[in-house]
Amino acid sequence: MDLTFYGEDIKGLIKVDPRTKVLIFITSSLVCVSSYSDIGIAMYSVLLCILFALCGKPLTALKAAIALGVVLFIRAVLGSSEGAPEVVVMVITLITTSFMFAFPTLMSIYLIVKTTRISHFLSAFQAMHIPVKAVVPVAVFFRFLPTVTDEWNGIRKAMAFRGISLSPVQIITHPWRTIEYVLIPMLFSTMSVMEELAAATMARGMDIEVKRTSYEEVKIRLIDYLLIVLFISLFAFAAVIAQKIKAGGI
Amino acid sequence: MAKKEISNTTNKDGKKMRVKDLIFAGAFAAIYVVVMLLIVMVCGTIPVLYLITPLFVGIVCATIYELCVLKVHKFGAALILGILFAVTASSGYLPGMFMAIGVAVLAEVVLLIGKYKSKKLFLISYLVFNLNMVCPFSNLYLNRDSFMAMATDYYGESYANGVAALATSWMPFAQMGLAVAGAGIGVLIASKLIKKHFEKAGIV
Numbered sequence: 001m002d003l004t005f006y007g008e009d010i011k012g013l014i015k016v017d018p019r020t021k022v023l024i025f026i027t028s029s030l031v032c033v034s035s036y037s038d039i040g041i042a043m044y045s046v047l048l049c050i051l052f053a054l055c056g057k058p059l060t061a062l063k064a065a066i067a068l069g070v071v072l073f074i075r076a077v078l079g080s081s082e083g084a085p086e087v088v089v090m091v092i093t094l095i096t097t098s099f100m101f102a103f104p105t106l107m108s109i110y111l112i113v114k115t116t117r118i119s120h121f122l123s124a125f126q127a128m129h130i131p132v133k134a135v136v137p138v139a140v141f142f143r144f145l146p147t148v149t150d151e152w153n154g155i156r157k158a159m160a161f162r163g164i165s166l167s168p169v170q171i172i173t174h175p176w177r178t179i180e181y182v183l184i185p186m187l188f189s190t191m192s193v194m195e196e197l198a199a200a201t202m203a204r205g206m207d208i209e210v211k212r213t214s215y216e217e218v219k220i221r222l223i224d225y226l227l228i229v230l231f232i233s234l235f236a237f238a239a240v241i242a243q244k245i246k247a248g249g250i
Numbered sequence: 251m252a253k254k255e256i257s258n259t260t261n262k263d264g265k266k267m268r269v270k271d272l273i274f275a276g277a278f279a280a281i282y283v284v285v286m287l288l289i290v291m292v293c294g295t296i297p298v299l300y301l302i303t304p305l306f307v308g309i310v311c312a313t314i315y316e317l318c319v320l321k322v323h324k325f326g327a328a329l330i331l332g333i334l335f336a337v338t339a340s341s342g343y344l345p346g347m348f349m350a351i352g353v354a355v356l357a358e359v360v361l362l363i364g365k366y367k368s369k370k371l372f373l374i375s376y377l378v379f380n381l382n383m384v385c386p387f388s389n390l391y392l393n394r395d396s397f398m399a400m401a402t403d404y405y406g407e408s409y410a411n412g413v414a415a416l417a418t419s420w421m422p423f424a425q426m427g428l429a430v431a432g433a434g435i436g437v438l439i440a441s442k443l444i445k446k447h448f449e450k451a452g453i454v
Binding site: 149184 | 267268269270272273274275276277279280281283284285291294295309310313314317321330334338343400408409439443447448451453
């Protein structure tokens with residue numbers, strides 16, 4: 001398991017301030033719920049992929065972009081398909097819709113997790129005079145999202161190894177057993193990760209209530225301003241204009 | 251051995267939240283949100299199940315919540331969990347988000363009444379806390395037209411009509427009832443599981 005706290009952006013062509021990334025995360029989750037149009041979300045997602053690549057993770061960005069392209073293609077074909085059975089169309093619509101819906105949010109979470117060092121994250125928010133008590137839960141929250149999915153994969157493999165299947169039939173016929181078998185190991189293993197994390201922060205003296213200094217240079221640069229303007233205007237485009245185009249029937 | 255010492259100090263040193271407690275709250279919030287989203291995604295495919303997700307979430311997530319508040323044992327655990335939940339689950343609709351945060355405050359008040367000692371109030375606070383599962387749906391009740399437009403666009407006509415037919419005026423109250431009922435069942439499971447696994451291991 002990857003126990004490094006956050007990723008890094010040493011190889012990145014541009015260095016983006018963590019605060020900008022959090023802002024991008026917020027606009028991404030807003031785009032998901034306020035834009036009903038594929039065009040808006042697609043444009044937004046492509047921009048996210050480009051940013052991801054520029055931050056030093058071109059491979060992940062490329063994979064995500066390809067997946068996005070495939071889904072968009074399927075959706076485009078789906079709209080013009082006549083005579084296909086309704087059930088199939090509905091199922092495919094559901095799957096592709098969930099993908100489109102989740103893509104910007106997941107990508108922006110990934111952007112925070114994979115390209116930010118935790119010390120950078122903490123010092124950036126400390127520079128804004130936000131108390132540690134507010135920053136730490138948020139930082140840990142983002143750090144734990146991938147951990148939970150990791151643990152889930154591990155548990156599924158362990159269960160398969162023991163011959164306990166996680167098929168829908170099993171879940172419906174033995175709901176209590178499923179809850180116990182999945183939840184308990186997950187809580188146990190994540191809790192040991194939490195204990196380690198707590199010990200590590202203790203060792204770094206996070207408990208002492210003095211102003212902390214940092215090696216990290218925290219500054220919002222030109223590129224951050226550019227990104228902020230770009231993402232907010234694209235969000236506005238996706239939410240408002242794309243909707244108008246749709247209402248106009250184009 | 252080292253592990254045991256850490257968990258003991260968590261319960262003993264004073265009433266103030268330490269960084270360690272903040273870590274626990276944030277991490278449990280992550281688990282809570284992932285499990286909740288998983289349930290919503292599975293149930294979201296069928297309109298009827300979509301509207302009764304508060305029930306399922308209550309049943310499954312009670313254990314996570316109880317473990318979080320039992321582990322931290324101080325003011326703030328339920329609040330942090332609630333705020334992070336609100337921000338991720340109902341960020342699309344601001345009134346819903348504030349309602350969810352209000353519910354978390356209420357749950358924290360219930361814990362406060364029990365002075366973080368009463369086992370019963372630990373369990374009861376989840377009945378309150380789980381009401382926040384209704385908040386993401388507030389968009390559907392208070393802002394119906396735009397929700398329908400979105401549902402039609404995303405999931406197709408038949409799905410939207412299914413949701414519309416079910417979302418009558420008494421539906422929010424039914425959902426609140428379901429949320430409390432689910433939380434009730436969940437809490438029973440949680441107390442059993444915690445007794446069976448976590449108390450034995452000396453974690454709580």
